Amino acid sequence: MNNTKTAVVVIPTYNEAEVIGDMIDHLFGKVFPKIPNWQIHLLIVDDTSPDGTYKIVEKKQKQYPNLHLYLNKEKMGIGWAYVVGFRYAIKQLKADVLIEFDADFQHPPKDIPILLAKIDEGYDYVLGSRKIEGGLNPKGWGFKRVFFSEVGGLVARLVLFFPGKSFFKITDPTTGLKASRVEGFVDQIDMDNLYSYKFGYKLEFLYRMVTLGAKVAEIPLRFGLRTKGESKISSNTAKDIFRTVSLLRWHDPATQSFLKFGVVGFAGYLVNAISLAIFSRSGWAEWLAWLFSTELAIISNFTWNNLWTFVDKKFTRTIDLIKKFVQFNLTSAGALIIQTVTGTLLTSFFGPQYRQIYLPLIIVFLVLPYNWLMYNKIIWKIKKT
Numbered sequence: 001m002n003n004t005k006t007a008v009v010v011i012p013t014y015n016e017a018e019v020i021g022d023m024i025d026h027l028f029g030k031v032f033p034k035i036p037n038w039q040i041h042l043l044i045v046d047d048t049s050p051d052g053t054y055k056i057v058e059k060k061q062k063q064y065p066n067l068h069l070y071l072n073k074e075k076m077g078i079g080w081a082y083v084v085g086f087r088y089a090i091k092q093l094k095a096d097v098l099i100e101f102d103a104d105f106q107h108p109p110k111d112i113p114i115l116l117a118k119i120d121e122g123y124d125y126v127l128g129s130r131k132i133e134g135g136l137n138p139k140g141w142g143f144k145r146v147f148f149s150e151v152g153g154l155v156a157r158l159v160l161f162f163p164g165k166s167f168f169k170i171t172d173p174t175t176g177l178k179a180s181r182v183e184g185f186v187d188q189i190d191m192d193n194l195y196s197y198k199f200g201y202k203l204e205f206l207y208r209m210v211t212l213g214a215k216v217a218e219i220p221l222r223f224g225l226r227t228k229g230e231s232k233i234s235s236n237t238a239k240d241i242f243r244t245v246s247l248l249r250w251h252d253p254a255t256q257s258f259l260k261f262g263v264v265g266f267a268g269y270l271v272n273a274i275s276l277a278i279f280s281r282s283g284w285a286e287w288l289a290w291l292f293s294t295e296l297a298i299i300s301n302f303t304w305n306n307l308w309t310f311v312d313k314k315f316t317r318t319i320d321l322i323k324k325f326v327q328f329n330l331t332s333a334g335a336l337i338i339q340t341v342t343g344t345l346l347t348s349f350f351g352p353q354y355r356q357i358y359l360p361l362i363i364v365f366l367v368l369p370y371n372w373l374m375y376n377k378i379i380w381k382i383k384k385t
């Protein structure tokens with residue numbers, strides 16, 4: 001029985017005639033033979049480069065049976081090249097693992113066995129990072145490219161993941177050197193509906209893999225200088241990346257619930273304020289007016305969060321409703337205590353004249369995070385099956 005697994009190295013090319021021949025020879029001659037327990041294919045996805053890159057690949061195919069060429073009729077962008085390349089690799093070549101690689105030797109070929117070793121260790125997604133110890137950007141980069149790489153990377157991480165744990169774990173989100181497990185991961189990604197088929201696709205795959213629960217490892221990447229040919233990154237690349245991460249974060253189910261949670265909370269505040277006015281004007285005892293108006297707000301929050309904010313986790317059985325409603329009142333009491341204690345403390349330290357400043361600060365920095373946490377971790381927690 002043969003249980004070697006298949007890895008497909010995918011290299012998209014556009015006008016890489018100066019380097020592609022050397023890269024192919026180097027990979028088949030020096031790198032692949034040193035990876036014994038994997039069956040390795042190399043797939044070049046070329047957009048019918050005007051400089052004839054694909055013709056060089058066709059020639060080399062006579063020499064290397066595991067060399068494949070996928071030719072797009074026109075320039076479709078790097079993301080599209082990977083989409084068609086991945087599909088081909090999965091269907092025709094039965095890939096278990098896909099490796100994203102550049103033609104221009106900026107990714108050190110000796111990193112390929114390291115990526116696969118991490119996959120062998122059980123990781124699902126291995127990323128080359130310039131930001132961890134042992135990794136770096138080329139010394140020769142000008143200020144502009146360094147700036148875009150540093151700030152762009154940080155913004156991409158913030159927009160995609162903050163304050164989740166991936167924000168801290170993934171140090172180089174725009175990296176182009178990656179290995180991805182197919183089963184359960186790449187085969188779950190809807191590649192027909194990406195937000196970007198240009199450089200932004202990198203962030204989109206990153207986001208999807210992480211959301212699918214991939215076990216992520218980073219290896220140091222010493223990103224080289226390009227010595228031949230030209231970078232295809234353009235001034236639109238930063239825009240495309242920013243647009244892609246913004247769309248991903250906006251459509252993230254957690255973002256959508258968070259916005260609804262804000263709307264529901266604000267509605268709860270209005271219920272509280274209006275009913276307080278009505279009750280006190282109707283001559284109710286002060287404490288009774290506060291008690292009932294607060295409880296009405298709690299009921300409003302509970303109901304709308306259940307029907308709207310957390311609609312995909314909503315409970316309907318009477319017994320659950322009762323149990324959860326009691327819990328909800330308890331966590332709401334917690335919020336009340338937080339607000340009362342910090343409000344009183346702040347007033348005694350800095351004086352009552354800033355009261356109207358303390359309140360929104362306490363709400364935004366303490367009560368909102370507290371409620372959000374309680375709702376997600378206790379009230380509308382989905383049971384792991």
Ligand code: GDD
Nearest residue numbers: 012013014045047077078081102103174175176231232233
């Ligand atoms: N088929 C195809 N179509 N290939 C393309 C296209 C395209 O439209 N655009 C770029 N490529 C190929 C290039 O020929 C090269 O093999 C690879 O994609 C990377 O392109 P480069 O032009 O070398 O990108 P870079 O070096 O500026 O950018 C690198 O760093 C980025 C992070 O800063 C790459 O590794 C990127 O993948 C990475 O995101």
Ligand code: MN
Nearest residue numbers: 102104106226
């Ligand atoms: Mn490059």
